[in-house]
Every structure is written in structure tokens, then in C-alpha cells.
Amino acid sequence: MARIGVFVCHCGENIGRTVDVPSVARAAQGFPGVVVSKDNKYTCSEPGQAIIREAIREHMLTGVVIAACSPHMHERTFRRVCASAGLNPFLCEIANIREHCSWIHEDRGEATAKAIDLVRLAVEKVKRNIPLETISIPIERKALVIGGGIAGIQAALDIADGGREVILVEKEPSIGGHMSQLSETFPTLDCSQCILTPRMVEVAQHPRIRLMTYSEVESVDGYVGNFDVTIRKKARKVDATICTGCGACMTACVQRKVSNEFDEGLSKRTAIYTPFPQAVPNIPVIDQMKCLRILSQKKGKQDACGKCLDACAIGAIRFDQEDELVTEKVGAIVVATGYSLYSIGKEQDSPDISGYGEYGYGTIPDVIDGMQFERLASASGPTAGKILRPSDGKEPKRIVFLQCIGSRDRAKGIDYCSKICCMYVAKHTMLYRHKVHDGQATVFYMDVRANGKGYDEFTRRAIEEDGAVYMRGRVSRMYRDGDVIKVVGFDTLAGEPVTIDADMVVLATAIRPRPGIKDLAQKLSISYDKHGFLNEAHPKLRPVETNTAGVFLAGACQAPRDIPDTVATASSAAAKVLGLFSQESLEREPTVARVDISHCAGCFTCERVCPYGAIGHREIRDRQGRLIKTVADVNPGVCQGCGTCQATCPSKSVELMGFTDEQIFAEVNAILA
Amino acid sequence: MASTEGGVKEAPRARTLSEEIYRRTGRQPARCYQCGKCSAGCPMAEETELRPHDILRMVGLNQADRLLTAKSLWLCAGCETCTARCPNDCDPASVIDELRSMAVAKQPDTLPRNLMAFHRSFLDQIRAHGRISELGLMVSYKLRTGSLFQDATAAPGMVTRGKLHLGAPSISGVEEVRAIFKACEEEER
């Protein structure tokens, strides 16, 4: 015998202004099965909750309906109230008479009638609810961090220092990311590698961090607390267990003309190489596209070269080394894959983006991008920190910097602002002045976005102390005239066209998502925006979580970001991971699908339509072990309760707990009655 | 058109300059963020008081009186470099063209003499013959502007090189051309 209690809330004025709450309570009193019906001004308050608790005990309620705000707000609250009074929390239903009624209608009479209908539906439903228990899932307390730049490094260190195991996967031969390429960082002008390399070494030496460089995530299965990850350890062709990092192989290498990616093409490297001297791990890798021996092997010819084999005193070079696939079980994943930069050339990373033909499509000598300037300014760079022109090695006396290359340019296909360029351009002008005392920097800008701590003061220093001239206006075009580059722009503040003769031009290019990020996102079942930046669960309140439980974001893979904010998001993601791992087990809502094995015919249509891969097979055997049939089986840890299986099943053998066909039809009949 | 609760309808408000330009060009003047890239590439920027980005700004601020009487509008060479490079697809070249046609309609007395004379003579030629007779054009222009001697020394050179037709070209479809003129002038813009 059903004994339902109905509690209708005024929600202050929110509901009470439009819906005649007392009359709803009165009407509910007459519904079949309802033994008590009350109204209250603020049902979620302490006194309000106490009334419900008391009523459950006094009337021995078998089910409760709260007519109030959206379940998103307080379903959890009211379930806890029921539990504390000894009633199974899933015998509580919410009738949303606020977002679905009082907030969207104006006519009091109509709104009240609708509210009464909504309560009637909820009563019919709750009469058919069954008690459910939250599902507990075990958690693998190990984290995977994808990406070894500053974001990944920080996240890994925080999680490891928090007492948990971390696997850090990095696709390049060394960790460090873009930060290792920078010379000095704003707003402090700290040497980038000086502050980064200690962290890199800490990662390598940390007892709880397992570093996998030159590796990529191949596939991800499973769900929060229980991810199965396959990682491809690409073949370095060097035995990392014995290599001492002496560098003899690099000295001996014959192929010395490979464009050096770390120096952004401003220098050359060998085929066997470490990306930079401070690389962690300091173990070289053979570039299989450039190594003469490997190329000759691919063509089926006799093995060429092999000088590194001879040079290595301990025989660490292993041309027969193959890629290795490693599987790991982890409980949480942090994506920290970083960013890429807009190209100054004609080819772009997407058909929706176009290049700057008016700036020469990257073919004008001494027109470079910001990262290339960083390499010039860097002490470990191709010019040992001297600002020199790539074309002739001369010191430029006049450098023109252009902001917003790609950024904020809808005609080129990018509408967003890249956030960091205004700051690094100011920094570049200062580095330039510090190195070339008689050098003149001119910056063409539209705005100066310097909104961090100490940021605006930093940009003022560039102008007031280091003599940078800021001209407000975009540049129409540039071209080479003899030894100089003519930069044809406009000073909108002075109202005059201006052509500047530059010895070098530096283009501050837009931050772009990394190539291949969409594939990784697909593997992780996380979403991305139209550009390819990964989506956070909520832009304000959940910036480091994704919509996939257990997968977190850190750093610039989510949006253009500077180092302080990157570190903040990395630590924040780490905190989320540690919070996840600090639970005994994961509690999941039991409103998941369940298969009635007596009806199930094993057609597995549900398996095909399940978007989450939550349905598997289960064998039903008799006592002798003979197979009777194979039926569908829902994994309650993965099921998201979408109900697609229920809608599809031809024999009505799978249903969502709390949303069975019987319940839905009861609600429908209640309206039609 | 706004209507108040009491059911009284307000009279339709005239379009502002920026609304009018939006209607004619399909581009919102508010998209212009005054970067000046158009003016940087404008071949006439040295000679004009108002450059393309100034014009866009004034459209955005609805400064019709100042704009429609500006000589700068007429010094646009029509090279469309501004439109080709604008990061926000504001199409300044079309905005300037539309402002010119609005100036012709609303402020005919303020238009710069030589430039208007040229355009009028050019269009008269088309209306008369369907094609341009360069001699006819020159004669008409010179009469309008009184610049009888400008380039006069060039004429014999043109004639001896066979580049100046002394007759007037005519096409049989000239009535059709005149009808096009009429239809376009009458069409509501």
C-alpha cells in the first residue's frame, strides 16, 4: 500500500508569486496514495527539511514527492533528507514547478493547474519506484598525464607529491615543451630554462613518476577510476637503459643538415640527436626519416653509414629496436598537450585558415615569428643569444614587431585573441634593447592586453624605460627593398600613413591547437570547440574538468594561456585528481540500465546503439556448465543512463531504473485522466 | 516599429547612416575595430583628409552631414585594396561607393567639380551610344569643366596613333541600355 508524502514549496516568491502553492498542496491531498500533503516557504532550509523528516516517520511514508525547483538544484539535498529519515533516497521524486512552471508562465490559473498536473505525474511515478543502492566502483589510484610541457610537469609533480603514482607520457624525445624554447619569461624576465630544468629533473628523479618520453597514447578504454590505456613507446633506436648521454654518436653523425625543430628551423641538427643540451632524459633518438642507414634499409639496399654504431663505446645504438606497446590501468587522465603556432607561410593547419600573402607568406628574408625570435634571444640558441639576422648574420638596428598575426583576424579565419602576444612582444622589445643598446624597436598593435599581476607595469617599462615605440595600426603589407624590409602601416592615433624601414620583422602569431589533438580527443571521448581547443565542463565553474568523468585539462590545450595560468590550471587539475583518488570508491547514481535476463533474447541491438560502450555479453549457464544463452549485460560503472537501449530493445528486456516503461506510461495516463 | 502596451504605434524612425550602409552592403559598420590596415594600403591616403578607416568610423557614428559632403569620398581610386585586406570583411570600397551614391542623391551641390564632371560625362556617353566615344567623352568633360587645354597637346598624338576614334560608336541595343539606366535609377535602394 502506497503512502506518499507531498511537499510543495513556495521557494519564497519564485514559485509562490505565480503558482497558488497552498491550492496545489490541497489538490495533492486528494491524489490516490497520498497520505500527507504540505506546503512550505523554503523547503530546502533546515526547518523545511525537518518537516519532511518528521512526516516520513510520523506517516510511515513509502515515497516522497517534493514539488519545488529543478532537480539539478536540490535533488541531492532531498535524497539525503530521506536517507536520514530511514527512507531509501531513490523513493524520492522531484516535480519541477519552478523552471518548468512558475518561471516560464504568467497566468496564475494556468500555472497552478499545470503545477497540480506535474505533482500528479510525480506521485504516479514514485509509486512505482523501487529502492536502489548507489553503485560503488573501485578506483585505480594512478594517474596518466599526457604532455610533458610545464603544464604536464606541474600536474605530475603535484599528483606525485600528493602521494600518488603518475605516468607522464610525452611525444617528443624530451620533456619541457615550448617553455624550454623560450629565452626569458614575462613579467619577471626570468630565464625560462633556468626555472624549468630543475622541475624537469625533479620529474625524472621522482620515485612516483614514471616518465615515458618519445611515446604517445595509442588507445584509451574504460571509464573514470578504471581506464585502460595503451601507450606506444616509439623506438629511439637507442637502448635507454645503458645510454650515458655522452653525445659521441651525435658528434659522429654524418647527416648534419636536418632542420632543427627546437630552433624553429634557424639551425641544423644531426639525424641522431637530443633536442637540446638540457634534455630530460638526456638520451638521443634517431630521426628515422633522415638517418642514412635507416633510409637505405627502407629502400632494401645495403646498410649505409653506421658511424654512430662505431662511435658508441657501450653499444647502446640498436637499429633493430621496434616500437613497443605498453598497457596501463589508470584512474584519472590529465590532458596537458599544449599549443602550436599559426604558420607565417602559405600552408595552414586547417582549410578554414589562410596565410598572410601581404606579408610575403614567410618567404621574405628576416621576417620571422615570435618563437624564432625567442631562439635568437636564447643563450642556448643558434646565435648564442645574440640578435642577428638569419639572412646575413648582421645585427639588426631596427626591428619592427607586428601583433595579432592571425589572431582577431576573421578574414584569415581566426576570431579569437591569443592572450599572450601583447606581453611577449613587450618582452621582446625589452630583450632587444638589453642586447642591442642602439637598437630601435617599433611595435604595430591594435590594443595592448596586459591584465595579469604586474603585466601593465611591464608593458609600460618597455615603452618608458626601454624606448619601444608603439604605433597603433595594422600593417597593410611588407616587402623587401634591397637590404631593408619596408613595412607599410598606419598610425591611427596620429592619423598618418607610416612606412618603416626594418632590418628585421617579428610576427606575433596566433596560438593554435596542436595538430592531432582532435584524434586524441576522440580517443578520450572529450569534446573540442570549432578551432580544436579542448572543452571544459563549464567555462566558469569547472575550468579543468571535461564532460568525461576522470579526464581533466591543464594548460594551453584548452585555450591560449600564459605560464602562471598554465601552472595554476595544472595544480588545479592535480587537486581534482587527488580528490578523486582520496575517495574510498566512486559512488555512482544507480539510475542505470538493467537487463531482465529472463526476457533477453541476445539480439544485442542495445549493444550496437549504446553511445558509451556500456553493454557487453554475459553467458547464462546451467549447473552442469552448459551454455543456455548469452544475454546483454550492462556495466553499471559505464552506463550514463541515457535510455537509448530501452527505447531500442524489441523485447523490452532492458530498462532504466527510475525510468521504466511502466513509470512513464503511468505519468502519461495521469495527464490524460 | 515599437508598440507600447496601450496599443499606440510610434511613427517609423528613419534609418541611421550605419543602418543604411548595413542594408546596402550587407556589412555591419560596427565590425570595424579601427585597425587602420585599409588606410595603410590605400594609394590615396597621402592626398585625402579622410582615409577609409576614418570613413568607417564616421559611418558607425552616423556623421552623415560631414561624410556626404567630403571630397575624400571622390578621391577613392577604386583599387579595392582596403576591401581585400580588411580583417573583418567590412568592405570599405563598397561602403565608399554607397556613400557616393547617397551623396549624389542628397548633396548634389557639394560634389567636387572635376571628378563629378568626369563621371557624368562618362555615363552620358553610355546613355547616348551604349559605348564610350573617347573623343565624345573628352569634349563633354572639357565643356563641363572648362579645362579646354588640359592634355590638348596629346590629342594629335592620339589621333596619329589611331587611338582616338573621331566618330561616335553606336550599338543597336542602345535603347536597352537606356532602359537599364532608368530601371536602376528608379529601383528603391
Added chain:
Amino acid sequence: MTIGYYPGCSLHGTGREYDESVRAVAGALGLTLREIDDWSCCGATSAHSVNPLLAVVLPARNLALAESAGMTDVLTPCAACYNRLARSEHAVATNPELAEKMPRLLGRPFSNSVHVRTVLDVLRESLPVIKEKTVQPLKGMKVACYYGCLLLRPAEIAGGDDPESPTFMEEIVKAIGAEPVTWNLRMDCCGGSMSIPHAESVVRLSRAILEDARSAGAEALVVACPMCHSNLDFRQQAYTNKGETTLPVLYLTELLGLALGLNAESLGLKRHFVSPAPMLERMAVAAKEAV
């Protein structure tokens, strides 16, 4: 191959040698030009300066005529005419409201099926034939290819080339043995139709173009627009100082015609104000020496 032909008013007047050389070259390359019967003026700069709707409808009359004559493509040598016709084609294709009005405004049926092409685009398609039929390669003659602005507008179309780094003219010029110089103002406006009402702008702009071409080592300037030609050839004396060498300005088709062995007079080379005779003499000498 047959293609529709719209000469435009200048090609019958001050741009006569352009028409002559286009026809001569077309003949030599086996390209049949079908002139649009009873074509009318495209409206040029004046129409769009005064009535933007007229500016789109007037050129469309010619497209409608071409359409009813069964033409699919129309070659328009004059860059200004090309710009007007191509703009019209593009405007109608992208504005359904306009497309609907067009037949009424034209007084003719019109479905915008004709494609307008530049002389660069058409010639580039015939590059293999050009290479084959070149009998007098220009032996490293240094030329500055000048596009001007309107050939590359609307920028979304740019006659099929890249509006910021076009190469069609250089490709054609290389195919006939000439050496295109690298220079900077090859897409900058010459002043266009301001030639008559505001000549001082033309003098300023065209002078800069010529000086840049000269300092890049060009022996001749190559153009594809009668307005540019007029500003750079007819008006060259206005900005050439005494003692300075003049720079002959040739239409691309004139240069091409010479390489194809066509007679200089048939190409209209006698009609220039800056005589190309010294240059032609040098070429003849070079050709003799080579033999």
C-alpha cells in the same frame, strides 16, 4: 578552342593595340574569339562611383548577351572591364535577392551561367601551346610584370590567381624566355581612371611604379590593362626627367606576339607613346648574334 570575347570600350580606342595583339596572339595559338554581338559599356569606374546597382546591372547585360549566344566563358582583356564583369557575376551568384531582380532590370532573361576570365588565366591554360609555338624566345630579356589592382579583384576570385602573390603573368613571361624581375609595386594601383579628372595622383603613383621597375633592372614593363598602359605609357613623359631613359610599356599579348614571331606592326607596337623601338632593335641584334 572557342571563347567569348568582350573587348570593352578602351580596346576600340586608346587601348587599340591591346585588342590587336590579343586577336593576333589568339589566332597564332588557335584560339577562336567570338566577340559578343552588340556589347555595351561595362560602366567602368564611373558607374560604381555613382550608382552601385547600375554598376552591377550594366555589365550583366553583356553576360546575358553571351549567355543567349550560347557562350560559357568570356575573355575580357581590359582589367577594369574584367573587374566589373567578374564583380557582377560574383554579386549575382552570392546574392539571391539580386539574382531574382536581374532579368527585370536587364529586360532580358539571365541565369548567370557565363564565367568571366582574365587574359592571364586564358593564356596560362595555353602554356604548352605557347611554349611549342615560341619561335623567337626573348632570351633573358628582363621585364617587370605589372598586375595593377583590378585584375586581382574581387580578391576572393583574383582571376584564379593568388591576390597577394600572383604568378600567372610571370609564368607566361618565363615560358617565352623572358626573365621576370623581382620588384615591389607590381600590385599597386597606378591611379586608374583618375587620369583625366585628377591627373596629379596618377603622376605620383605611376612614377613610383616606373621607378621601382627601373631600379629592379627591368627593360620593359608588361601590363594587362589599357588604363594602366595609358597611365604608364601615355603619361610617362609627365614624370620622366630629361636625361632619364624611358621604359617601354608593353601589353602582355604584344610581348607574347613578338615571341610567337608575329609582326610588330600587327601587334600595334607602333601605337605606343614611349617607343619600344630601341628595345626591339636590341632584341633583333640579340637574335642575330645568337644565330
